[in-house]
Amino acid sequence: MEAKMRLNLKKVIGNIAFIAILLLLIGRFLTIVAGISFPMSVVSSHSMRPYLFEGDIVPWIPCSIKDVREGDVVVYKSATSWNSERLIVHRVVEVKNGNNGKITLITKGDANNFTDQAGPHIPEPPINDKMLQGKLIAIGKQPLKIPFVGCLWLWIQNAFKELSKPIVWGKPQSEIHYAIFIPLGIASSLLVAGIILWAPENGKSLKEKLREQIFGPDRLSFKRLFAYSLIFYIMLFLIASSFSYDKLSASLGIEEKPPKATISFGFLQENKTSFPQKISIVNPSLFPVKGFLFASGNISCFLNYDKNGVFSLKRNEQFAGNVTAIIPEGVNPGIYTGSIYIYSSPYWSLIPSSLIHAFYTWNPRGAIILLSILSAFFMAILTCMMLVALSFIVDELLISRGYISWLSMPLHITFHPLYNAFHTMSRGKLIKKIKHTFAWLNGEMHWIEFGVKKPLIASFIAISATLPFLVNLNSMIYLILFSSIIIGIATYALGCRWRGEIMFSALLTTTWISSIFALKSFSYIFQTNHSFLIPISSLVTLLGIFLFLFLIVAIPACLLSWLPSYLIHSIREERDYMLLFEECDL
Numbered sequence: 001m002e003a004k005m006r007l008n009l010k011k012v013i014g015n016i017a018f019i020a021i022l023l024l025l026i027g028r029f030l031t032i033v034a035g036i037s038f039p040m041s042v043v044s045s046h047s048m049r050p051y052l053f054e055g056d057i058v059p060w061i062p063c064s065i066k067d068v069r070e071g072d073v074v075v076y077k078s079a080t081s082w083n084s085e086r087l088i089v090h091r092v093v094e095v096k097n098g099n100n101g102k103i104t105l106i107t108k109g110d111a112n113n114f115t116d117q118a119g120p121h122i123p124e125p126p127i128n129d130k131m132l133q134g135k136l137i138a139i140g141k142q143p144l145k146i147p148f149v150g151c152l153w154l155w156i157q158n159a160f161k162e163l164s165k166p167i168v169w170g171k172p173q174s175e176i177h178y179a180i181f182i183p184l185g186i187a188s189s190l191l192v193a194g195i196i197l198w199a200p201e202n203g204k205s206l207k208e209k210l211r212e213q214i215f216g217p218d219r220l221s222f223k224r225l226f227a228y229s230l231i232f233y234i235m236l237f238l239i240a241s242s243f244s245y246d247k248l249s250a251s252l253g254i255e256e257k258p259p260k261a262t263i264s265f266g267f268l269q270e271n272k273t274s275f276p277q278k279i280s281i282v283n284p285s286l287f288p289v290k291g292f293l294f295a296s297g298n299i300s301c302f303l304n305y306d307k308n309g310v311f312s313l314k315r316n317e318q319f320a321g322n323v324t325a326i327i328p329e330g331v332n333p334g335i336y337t338g339s340i341y342i343y344s345s346p347y348w349s350l351i352p353s354s355l356i357h358a359f360y361t362w363n364p365r366g367a368i369i370l371l372s373i374l375s376a377f378f379m380a381i382l383t384c385m386m387l388v389a390l391s392f393i394v395d396e397l398l399i400s401r402g403y404i405s406w407l408s409m410p411l412h413i414t415f416h417p418l419y420n421a422f423h424t425m426s427r428g429k430l431i432k433k434i435k436h437t438f439a440w441l442n443g444e445m446h447w448i449e450f451g452v453k454k455p456l457i458a459s460f461i462a463i464s465a466t467l468p469f470l471v472n473l474n475s476m477i478y479l480i481l482f483s484s485i486i487i488g489i490a491t492y493a494l495g496c497r498w499r500g501e502i503m504f505s506a507l508l509t510t511t512w513i514s515s516i517f518a519l520k521s522f523s524y525i526f527q528t529n530h531s532f533l534i535p536i537s538s539l540v541t542l543l544g545i546f547l548f549l550f551l552i553v554a555i556p557a558c559l560l561s562w563l564p565s566y567l568i569h570s571i572r573e574e575r576d577y578m579l580l581f582e583e584c585d586l
Helices: 009-034 150-163 181-196 206-215 222-243 346-350 353-362 364-414 416-426 429-437 453-472 476-493 499-525 533-575 577-581
Strands: 040-042 057-061 073-077 087-097 103-108 132-136 245-254 263-268 277-282 289-297 303-305 310-313 318-327 334-345
Touching (some): 009 222, 009 364, 009 533, 073 103, 222 364, 277 310, 277 334, 310 318, 310 353, 334 346, 346 364, 353 364, 453 476, 453 499, 476 533
Parallel strands (some): 245 263
Antiparallel strands (some): 040 057, 057 132, 087 103, 245 334, 289 310
16 A cells, blocks of 8 residues: 655754754764864855855865865965954965975965965965865865855854853953843743644634643643743853854964964973963953863963963953963874864853852853853743743732723723724735745645655656756755746656645755755765764764755755746646546646
8 A cells, every 4th residue: 555645845954953953963063072172164256256155054074184176176274364363265276395394385366466475465375284274075076065155154243242241351242142041031931832832723712822832721821831942042042152252363483483363372391381471351241251271272271370361351351361271291293283162151140150060060061051051041940930930920810800901991992993904014925925926835735645656656756857967966955946837847747736746845955955965075074084073073063054955955955846836737628627536636
């Protein structure tokens, strides 16, 4: 007996979006734990046209300079911007092997007239293994990218940097950098139960359902409300901690001259201690904050903080401390570099300082995650208590509503024109037109039960038809869209007359093609020799990117697969009116 199913396209897309976001978040925090840069960048200039455009999202993997070949597009840290880490994505035009065996790279933007190491601009030095961060994942000559989607990411990234960044070295900043999270957290918490249970059911609107879940007689239990709030706050604080930190470059040289850095300890020798370098942190916000600082890189084992690296600041208070570099005996000569990270949060003020210090002593990076979870726990408790109190007040108001309804009558009469205007707007032609335009996305498809045999056959036909192009054409999007047109013709020829069948076949084909491209990229990740955590973090991030790419292409693919079937059926109906009586929703 043939297997049957129903297709709820809206639910499928929502689930994929949730998984993709979750994977990207997990990948982000894995890179934090691994101490590496997030292997996904957004192109912010036109220097790589026509290869890359501004707003393209490009994933990359850490690699050895020995693995780089001429023609590869690499990501490297600019040596001309020491106050901030600026990553540059350019093509390698020459690989140089020095007499000392060290490899350096000459890079150039495809749209630039000069290499990065020459020209009228401030030249970069030849790229060495310390500057190199990684290289783009390419399938043939085509880079793996999500075109132009990063324009939104650039805006979000800049907003997070400006609004959620609590500490600026030596410079005061607006109090909104902290205050922005207060209304966001409270307002979002009040809606968290409704957001999780957003889908209307039993004919109830979102407004009615949200009101019943929070204030109605069958309201959410305290445990469920606490769980929803806790999940929301954990995600909020973890996302905020990914952006709300400051970082300073640090360097020292043992019997060698160190490179420039924000904090440079200079030329040192064994059994020597550097001059103290002053660290000054200002809290310009309305609320007290707690935080700590720690170092990463091979310089971290030499650094010593005179105040244990943990601080607590009141409003407008300044943290003044010193950091010194202590060089023990037997250290190999060379250049040691790294970064000093400063993390702080007003929500950490809810946690005892002794506990923060204990987490910090155990593992500074792990302390960030643990403190975010603890802060989320306390905020979830406060939120639930507020909602319980608010629910009690609402109950009392509902009871007394019948006795005081006459008091609100003049107010309702005053705002009656406003009610009418809002009702007209919500029922306006524009909203109806938008709903009608996207009705095919959900429609009544999820009510139709269909067999999976014909969609599977049509999917294999489309894969076979696109197989020659799969070898020569490296653009995944073009292949998926082309195969979707074939899907529409093949499914109709096989007798599929329901939109659900056709779009399910399109989703299958999109999955096959995406998987082929993904497997090629995943196999490339493990070709470089790194610790186990680095390829795993890259793998998780890339999986999230591929799911997002699938999400972007899936809707146009479904639409393109439906259009040929619709056109063929319309032409046949004009010639044979008996087809009007055929069961069909095309």
